[in-house]
Amino acid sequence: MSENITVDYLTRVEGEGAFEIKIDLPGKIDSIRLKIFEPPRFFEGFMVGRKFDEATDIASRICGICSVSHQIASIGAVENAMGIEISEQTRKVRRLINIGEHIMNLTVHVYMLAAPDYLGYESIFAFKKEHLGLLERAFRLKKAGDFIIEVIGGRSTHPMSIVPAGMSKALTKEELDLIKKELKEVIEDAVQTARWVSALELPDFNRECEFISLVADKVYPLNEGSICSNNGLKFSPETYKENIEENRIITNHSHALRYKVKGRSSFSVGPLARVNLNFNKLSSLAKKLSGELGFKFPNFNPFYSIRARALEILHLVEEGIKLADEIEPGKFESSYEIRAGHGFACVCAPRGILYYEYKINKDGIVEYVDIVTPTACFAGNLEQDYWQYVPELLDLNKDELKFKCQMLARAYDPCFSCSVH
Amino acid sequence: MEKEKIKAALYKFGACAGCQLQILKLDEHILDLLKIVDFKYIVEYRSENIDDEYDIGFIEGAITCQEDIERLKFLKKRSKFLVALGACATYGGIIALKNWKNINDLLERVYENKEEVGTLDTAKPASDYVKIDESIYGCPPNKDDIVELFQSYWLGKTPSLSKHAVCVECKAKDNLCLLVHKELPCMGSVTRAGCGAAGPSVGRPCYGCRGPVSEANVLPLMEIFIKLGLSKEDVVRKFKSYASCNSAFEKAVRGYL
Numbered sequence: 001m002s003e004n005i006t007v008d009y010l011t012r013v014e015g016e017g018a019f020e021i022k023i024d025l026p027g028k029i030d031s032i033r034l035k036i037f038e039p040p041r042f043f044e045g046f047m048v049g050r051k052f053d054e055a056t057d058i059a060s061r062i063c064g065i066c067s068v069s070h071q072i073a074s075i076g077a078v079e080n081a082m083g084i085e086i087s088e089q090t091r092k093v094r095r096l097i098n099i100g101e102h103i104m105n106l107t108v109h110v111y112m113l114a115a116p117d118y119l120g121y122e123s124i125f126a127f128k129k130e131h132l133g134l135l136e137r138a139f140r141l142k143k144a145g146d147f148i149i150e151v152i153g154g155r156s157t158h159p160m161s162i163v164p165a166g167m168s169k170a171l172t173k174e175e176l177d178l179i180k181k182e183l184k185e186v187i188e189d190a191v192q193t194a195r196w197v198s199a200l201e202l203p204d205f206n207r208e209c210e211f212i213s214l215v216a217d218k219v220y221p222l223n224e225g226s227i228c229s230n231n232g233l234k235f236s237p238e239t240y241k242e243n244i245e246e247n248r249i250i251t252n253h254s255h256a257l258r259y260k261v262k263g264r265s266s267f268s269v270g271p272l273a274r275v276n277l278n279f280n281k282l283s284s285l286a287k288k289l290s291g292e293l294g295f296k297f298p299n300f301n302p303f304y305s306i307r308a309r310a311l312e313i314l315h316l317v318e319e320g321i322k323l324a325d326e327i328e329p330g331k332f333e334s335s336y337e338i339r340a341g342h343g344f345a346c347v348c349a350p351r352g353i354l355y356y357e358y359k360i361n362k363d364g365i366v367e368y369v370d371i372v373t374p375t376a377c378f379a380g381n382l383e384q385d386y387w388q389y390v391p392e393l394l395d396l397n398k399d400e401l402k403f404k405c406q407m408l409a410r411a412y413d414p415c416f417s418c419s420v421h
Numbered sequence: 422m423e424k425e426k427i428k429a430a431l432y433k434f435g436a437c438a439g440c441q442l443q444i445l446k447l448d449e450h451i452l453d454l455l456k457i458v459d460f461k462y463i464v465e466y467r468s469e470n471i472d473d474e475y476d477i478g479f480i481e482g483a484i485t486c487q488e489d490i491e492r493l494k495f496l497k498k499r500s501k502f503l504v505a506l507g508a509c510a511t512y513g514g515i516i517a518l519k520n521w522k523n524i525n526d527l528l529e530r531v532y533e534n535k536e537e538v539g540t541l542d543t544a545k546p547a548s549d550y551v552k553i554d555e556s557i558y559g560c561p562p563n564k565d566d567i568v569e570l571f572q573s574y575w576l577g578k579t580p581s582l583s584k585h586a587v588c589v590e591c592k593a594k595d596n597l598c599l600l601v602h603k604e605l606p607c608m609g610s611v612t613r614a615g616c617g618a619a620g621p622s623v624g625r626p627c628y629g630c631r632g633p634v635s636e637a638n639v640l641p642l643m644e645i646f647i648k649l650g651l652s653k654e655d656v657v658r659k660f661k662s663y664a665s666c667n668s669a670f671e672k673a674v675r676g677y678l
Binding site for chain 1: 433434435436437438439440442443445446448449452455460464465466467468469470485486488489514515516518519521522526527528530531532533534537538539540544560561616617619620622623624625628630655658662
């Protein structure tokens with residue numbers, strides 16, 4: 001007797017995805033398919049022939065939720081290709097706008113996409129009075145993140161001030177002070193977030209796998225360091241494709257390309273990977289709180305990612321305050337020449353490592369672009385998780401099994417639009 | 422309140438999901454909005470999505486595969502009032518850049534087995550397939566426009582959405598005119614306002630992501646850009662960006678080529 005367990009349209013994740021589990025005999029799984037039916041948009045195709053100074057604005061449109069990450073990665077690859085050096089000032093301002101996006105993203109995931117499952121709601125729209133306080137906390141944190149992006153970039157989705165060699169707008173002292181003020185007001189909310197996630201009963205699931213993230217010498221990485229793993233990988237963006245294998249043969253009309261570590265298997269990226277590999281770079285308050293709350297890193301339970309997100313939110317709020325202090329108002333970009341080149345960049349987007357590669361000709365025209373998004377990276381790993389997790393759930397009724405499977409997908413916080421682009 | 426809430430649905434098509442995110446940008450005001458709106462179908466934010474008759478159906482994204490044509494028609498049938506939300510739904514957006522390329526080239530760049538890929542040759546705005554009742558422009562659209570739409574529907578009046586050019590917003594903010602004073606190729610004079618002149622306010626010439634203002638005088642602006650030193654290819658690229666489908670920008674580009 002065989003049975004099909006399907007969820008036709010995964011909810012509370014970004015983009016179009018589904019899963020289908022075929023069970024042959026009780027207990028024997030025939031196949032598990034994570035099907036990403038998001039229609040392809042062909043960014044890597046239509047960006048060819050566009051100019052280097054608009055590439056980043058175009059690439060931003062791959063994702064409305066992590067537009068800043070795409071811009072940071074894209075501008076990094078453009079500047080790498082054309083040999084453009086940026087000032088320390090620019091580096092800090094870009095890190096600050098990036099921090100704003102991470103705070104916003106991680107908060108939206110914890111409270112709006114994941115929390116309903118733990119509280120027994122189908123969405124935040126259904127929250128009853130006793131849980132509105134949580135939503136208010138979420139809005140405060142999210143607003144602080146959005147505010148940073150808006151002040152620096154003009155608007156919080158597809159901001160506009162990241163340009164080759166610098167930023168199009170210099171920050172004033174008033175703006176930096178406002179950013180500091182907004183962040184200081186949400187430190188306590190970030191602490192409470194960590195306390196709140198510590199009380200959640202996380203589903204019990206453990207599968208050792210390879211985790212990949214940027215790792216840097218002195219900072220918690222957003223756009224610094226090398227690409228590393230818990231299995232000994234350490235490489236820089238230029239050698240991304242020598243280390244990560246891309247599969248351009250798709251099956252079942254599932255439109256995202258698939259990735260694995262060359263010679264090995266699928267891998268995970270995202271907040272859990274980052275904290276697993278960079279715990280000691282978190283702020284002392286975040287580390288102290290983690291210890292007090294009994295968090296254990298490194299951790300191989302994908303559901304544990306919600307705790308990683310909470311620690312990151314706290315760290316990034318604190319770091320944002322420090323950065324806003326360090327940034328000198330008023331100085332910005334350097335000059336540059338248009339020249340041909342082949343450039344690479346890899347940043348930590350909220351959902352994991354994001355890779356950009358450009359070939360630019362002497363007139364500044366893009367001749368080749370390759371983008372590897374975090375969700376495309378971890379889709380294979382999520383599927384591998386299902387192979388181990390679903391057998392553990394076969395005692396549950398069909399609805400409960402589907403629910404737990406959706407929860408696992410949500411723990412990864414997929415962005416299927418990005419994965420296909 | 423005795424009046425029944427507005428039943429709303431949002432369908433995502435080929436999109437970056439940035440448009441529907443603007444609803445979340447209302448933050449605590451979402452709770453106010455929920456007093457008059459019931460989002461019955463919005464898959465990214467809800468787990469219980471209900472196929473029903475809706476008062477307002479929102480279209481996010483451009484239509485770029487066969488299944489999405491069917492889904493769009495399905496939404497149209499069930500919506501009293503159909504709204505195209507954002508640049509992709511109104512003018513094709515960035516993803517309509519697909520239309521200016523050969524689909525086989527695009528497929529071959531990404532996939533080894535292109536026969537497995539479900540895609541149309543084009544990415545078109547919803548209005549190519551169904552009649553649209555209202556359009557909210559922008560990449561991203563302004564969350565205030567979304568609120569204005571709901572409030573107007575609730576009050577039974579026409580929504581008040583910007584019809585003037587971005588220049589008005591720059592003037593209101595005392596921005597230095599980038600075209601006149603800095604000789605930068607700013608598209609604000611032909612672009613629909615509603616973003617608060619986001620680009621010029623941070624020193625970036627407007628790149629027209631909200632699409633053309635009505636009666637946009639595009640060709641003369643293109644000539645000005647040439648005088649500023651842009652090449653013909655540069656000028657074409659500028660107008661072949663966020664609103665390259667069924668718009669004054671498309672017309673100007675085709676006339677210019």
